[in-house]
Amino acid sequence: TTIFVSGANGYIAQHIVKQLLEQGHTVVGSVRSANKGEYLKELTQSNKFSYEVVSDISAPGAFDDALKKHPDVTVFIHTASPVTFQADDIERDIILPAIQGTKNALTAIKTYAPQVGRVVITSSLGAVFGFDEYFEKDKVYDEDSWNPIKYKESLLNARNGYYGSKKFAELAAVEFVENEKPKFAISFVNPSFVFGPQAYAIKDKNQLNLSAEVVNKVLKLKPTDNIPVFAGRFVDVRDVARAHLIAFEKDEAINKRLLMITSLASNEQIAYYINRHFPELPIPRGDLKKSEEQLKGSHKYDNSRTKALVGFDFISLEDSVVDSVQQVLDTK
Numbered sequence: 001t002t003i004f005v006s007g008a009n010g011y012i013a014q015h016i017v018k019q020l021l022e023q024g025h026t027v028v029g030s031v032r033s034a035n036k037g038e039y040l041k042e043l044t045q046s047n048k049f050s051y052e053v054v055s056d057i058s059a060p061g062a063f064d065d066a067l068k069k070h071p072d073v074t075v076f077i078h079t080a081s082p083v084t085f086q087a088d089d090i091e092r093d094i095i096l097p098a099i100q101g102t103k104n105a106l107t108a109i110k111t112y113a114p115q116v117g118r119v120v121i122t123s124s125l126g127a128v129f130g131f132d133e134y135f136e137k138d139k140v141y142d143e144d145s146w147n148p149i150k151y152k153e154s155l156l157n158a159r160n161g162y163y164g165s166k167k168f169a170e171l172a173a174v175e176f177v178e179n180e181k182p183k184f185a186i187s188f189v190n191p192s193f194v195f196g197p198q199a200y201a202i203k204d205k206n207q208l209n210l211s212a213e214v215v216n217k218v219l220k221l222k223p224t225d226n227i228p229v230f231a232g233r234f235v236d237v238r239d240v241a242r243a244h245l246i247a248f249e250k251d252e253a254i255n256k257r258l259l260m261i262t263s264l265a266s267n268e269q270i271a272y273y274i275n276r277h278f279p280e281l282p283i284p285r286g287d288l289k290k291s292e293e294q295l296k297g298s299h300k301y302d303n304s305r306t307k308a309l310v311g312f313d314f315i316s317l318e319d320s321v322v323d324s325v326q327q328v329l330d331t332k
């Protein structure tokens with residue numbers, strides 16, 4: 001099978017590309033520049049990987065040429081989307097690229113790649129859970145939940161902007177399928193914070209992408225530093241990638257959202273696991289009591305339907321942290 005992966009050089013996407021190649025698939029990845037494409041081609045060391053440059057996913061017709069060139073593509077995985085909690089212009093830089101990028105991908109598939117049978121969109125927990133004032137403390141969030149944030153509210157700050165971008169991009173895809181009745185079937189993967197090692201080499205260990213940097217930041221603390229509070233949920237990147245493959249392989253995943261959450265997670269736990277496995281590293285001691293305190297009152301959730309559908313055991317926080325740290329230590 002030939003599979004198109006948008007944003008192929010991203011943290012999660014590189015794992016998707018790697019797993020697809022390991023399964024014997026052919027992969028066409030889209031990236032924003034030829035440099036990024038060449039870099040990824042070098043990393044994959046595979047002649048089954050090629051790339052197309054799509055410099056701006058929000059431009060009308062962004063994916064048309066790339067798909068016209070590859071009539072063999074039958075699965076499309078759309079991961080490209082701004083991943084940031086900072087922007088000069090929230091709507092222009094975060095929300096519109098997410099929504100327009102999704103619409104452009106689906107329109108191109110419908111128009112120029114009618115042979116595509118399955119589409120997988122990387123959405124987010126941000127489309128499912130409410131945060132801050134949108135958080136409902138007694139609610140049990142599951143695969144059917146939607147962040148109640150309104151479009152206008154998503155413009156108020158960049159955090160809202162990111163969550164809104166994922167919600168409104170996912171909704172745009174749902175509406176596209178309802179209105180346009182394309183030939184393809186669609187599935188969504190909604191990960192919580194994603195930790196874990198890079199698929200291939202680390203490019204710059206001083207600064208990883210937004211979510212992998214959570215663990216890296218703890219690793220960079222000095223012994224006398226306070227551990228900054230992070231208390232949320234996590235899932236390992238290798239499991240997130242695997243879910244994208246299952247999303248197009250299994251018919252049960254059609255029109256479903258795979259809510260990828262392994263467990264609650266905090267910086268105190270991350271530090272604790274680093275202390276336990278790398279006692280020689282001079283970082284502050286993680287405190288599991290503190291962690292418990294910090295995680296009290298976290299969102300309640302139930303993703304048992306997703307766990308049953310994907311059918312594999314999720315990688316634990318401890319293993320994820322150990323593998324991430326080992327990779328950073330092994331990187332010169």
Ligand code: NDP
Nearest residue numbers: 007010011012032079080081082083097124193194209211
């Ligand atoms: P990365 O930042 O590593 O990857 C993002 C990818 O999207 C890169 O290829 C990037 O290109 C591309 N991209 C970003 N903005 C644009 C834009 N305006 N136009 C074109 N391409 C763009 O992040 P992740 O791998 O973490 O994220 C991948 C997907 O997973 C995203 O859809 C994200 O919302 C989702 N997700 C991530 C979570 C996480 O914790 N990491 C949690 C939940 C969902 P370039 O490299 O050129 O910037």
